[in-house]
Amino acid sequence: MSEPASALKGYPRSDGRKGIRNVVVVAYLVECAHHVSRRIVNHFDDLDVHLIGFPGCYPNDYASDMMRAVCTHPNVGAVLLVSLGCESMDRDSLLAVVADSGRPAELLVIQQTGGTAATIAAGIQKVGAMKTVLDKQQPVAMALEELVVGTICGGSDGTSGITANPAVGRCFDRLVAANVACMFEETGELIGCENIMAERAVTPELGELIQACVAKAENYYRIMGFGSFAPGNADGGLTTLEEKSMGAYSKSGASPISGLIKPGDVPPRGGLYLLDVVPDGEPRFGFPNISDNAEIVEMIASGCHVVLFTTGRGSVVGSAVSPVIKVCANPETYQRLSDDMDVNAGRILTGEATLDEVGDEIYAQVLAVASGARSVSENLGHQEFVLTYKSFEPIGPGCLPVRQA
Amino acid sequence: MSNTGEKTAATRSLILLHPEDNVLVAVASLSAGAEVTIDGEPCVIAQGIAVGHKLARQPISAGEKIIKYGAPIGSLTAAAHKGEWVHSHNMQSDYLPSHVRNKGSAHHSEQER
Numbered sequence: 001m002s003e004p005a006s007a008l009k010g011y012p013r014s015d016g017r018k019g020i021r022n023v024v025v026v027a028y029l030v031e032c033a034h035h036v037s038r039r040i041v042n043h044f045d046d047l048d049v050h051l052i053g054f055p056g057c058y059p060n061d062y063a064s065d066m067m068r069a070v071c072t073h074p075n076v077g078a079v080l081l082v083s084l085g086c087e088s089m090d091r092d093s094l095l096a097v098v099a100d101s102g103r104p105a106e107l108l109v110i111q112q113t114g115g116t117a118a119t120i121a122a123g124i125q126k127v128g129a130m131k132t133v134l135d136k137q138q139p140v141a142m143a144l145e146e147l148v149v150g151t152i153c154g155g156s157d158g159t160s161g162i163t164a165n166p167a168v169g170r171c172f173d174r175l176v177a178a179n180v181a182c183m184f185e186e187t188g189e190l191i192g193c194e195n196i197m198a199e200r201a202v203t204p205e206l207g208e209l210i211q212a213c214v215a216k217a218e219n220y221y222r223i224m225g226f227g228s229f230a231p232g233n234a235d236g237g238l239t240t241l242e243e244k245s246m247g248a249y250s251k252s253g254a255s256p257i258s259g260l261i262k263p264g265d266v267p268p269r270g271g272l273y274l275l276d277v278v279p280d281g282e283p284r285f286g287f288p289n290i291s292d293n294a295e296i297v298e299m300i301a302s303g304c305h306v307v308l309f310t311t312g313r314g315s316v317v318g319s320a321v322s323p324v325i326k327v328c329a330n331p332e333t334y335q336r337l338s339d340d341m342d343v344n345a346g347r348i349l350t351g352e353a354t355l356d357e358v359g360d361e362i363y364a365q366v367l368a369v370a371s372g373a374r375s376v377s378e379n380l381g382h383q384e385f386v387l388t389y390k391s392f393e394p395i396g397p398g399c400l401p402v403r404q405a
Numbered sequence: 406m407s408n409t410g411e412k413t414a415a416t417r418s419l420i421l422l423h424p425e426d427n428v429l430v431a432v433a434s435l436s437a438g439a440e441v442t443i444d445g446e447p448c449v450i451a452q453g454i455a456v457g458h459k460l461a462r463q464p465i466s467a468g469e470k471i472i473k474y475g476a477p478i479g480s481l482t483a484a485a486h487k488g489e490w491v492h493s494h495n496m497q498s499d500y501l502p503s504h505v506r507n508k509g510s511a512h513h514s515e516q517e518r
Binding site: 157158159160161162191192196218221222226227229233234236237238239240241242243246247312330331332349350351 | 417420422430431432433434455456457458459471473474476477478479491492493496497498499500501502503
């Protein structure tokens with residue numbers, strides 16, 4: 001298969017990155033502003049007007065950092081913040097960060113705008129004005145290596161690790177070879193793979209940090225009482241966490257691991273990165289990721305333009321901000337849910353395609369979606385977004401040896 | 406997938422992921438009484454096995470590691486004969502316990518239906 005010439009186009013941002021979408025996000029800064037924000041978004045019923053937000057009233061540095069990172073993600077063109085008025089989220093500095101990035105940015109405080117109906121009306125007017133501005137913006141040529149791609153598995157079963165996950169791994173190997181930054185994550189679902197993963201690190205120090213990172217995840221989940229293993233995983237033939245891990249691990253492909261990052265850290269250059277999503281310190285705020293979309297939000301905060309989502313049991317989700325491409329591992333699931341899937345990797349089990357062929361198909365889908373084609377979940381209007389409380393320490397210098405190279 | 410000597414997709418019902426594995430994976434759902442081929446020998450399976458589930462490639466004793474992808478994925482808690490379903494009723498994690506929705510027979514009988 002010949003390498004197709006990159007025909008990507010992106011919306012240029014002041015930080016040098018480019019977006020493959022130009023969406024307006026409406027962000028509620030506490031659950032109390034969620035309804036008003038949702039009504040504003042629903043008014044437009046537009047695939048490029050998205051609802052995001054944070055439900056908590058208490059302050060949290062991680063949540064503030066994630067909101068800043070997502071609101072200045074290259075796929076975002078304009079931002080309307082909706083505050084109730086008394087919550088802790090640092091709305092003025094968030095507004096300043098977005099405005100300083102050159103994006104249209106507005107803030108509505110419900111308590112100062114006249115309540116529910118008045119704020120919905122004001123929000124509709126502001127988003128309408130933002131859309132008029134964004135409609136006039138023209139994308140420019142974008143190199144393939146300006147793209148950042150993430151992968152996640154959800155609703156895994158005994159087929160995931162045989163079909164969809166290794167096929168994504170093949171796609172990742174091609175992307176990494178083309179100098180694209182790719183990331184995989186959920187160290188709690190890599191328990192049991194720490195030693196083979198460490199051997200792929202570009203430096204011995206990074207390998208030790210990866211082992212320590214998985215040990216942290218194991219300790220965290222042990223205290224919580226459960227591993228990252230859902231009843232559906234068992235229904236689908238997975239028996240243990242380490243079995244699920246081995247299957248999940250194959251999404252990473254065979255490239256060397258260039259770095260270990262945390263949510264909000266954007267890869268400094270092309271290569272394969274492991275995203276550590278398990279909080280530092282003693283467990284304080286509950287499970288690291290309450291559902292798949294919490295991990296997707298963290299990959300988006302780390303710059304992902306598009307996310308490859310493998311599923312055996314049949315997840316239907318997409319995401320706000322960055323399109324999600326669904327790769328179905330199980331041929332029986334595909335028969336039931338084909339209208340929700342972009343790629344049928346179950347064909348590997350039925351003998352209709354090889355791993356390499358499906359890997360090439362996923363690669364072609366990445367290029368198509370990055371060129372503006374809507375993914376299936378995106379076209380269905382899926383815009384899930386989950387952000388909860390966490391705490392992280394910054395990464396150490398050994399985590400990104402490529403930065404020093 | 407067109408190597409000569411390999412069974413065609415239509416007749417292939419189990420795959421071996423790694424030569425050192427002691428379990429095979431069902432690539433299509435199998436009903437009780439189905440005849441499969443394990444390492445060239447015919448074997449009748451006693452219980453239904455859904456796609457993605459594992460069965461023993463050889464007799465395995467309680468306490469032995471289960472090897473899949475060439476790596477240990479847990480330990481057997483009760484002996485399994487060749488062709489027997491290997492899952493949470495006779496196997497456990499060496500790391501963290503797995504959470505299941507229904508402990509006990511409800512879940513297993515669903516698989517055997």
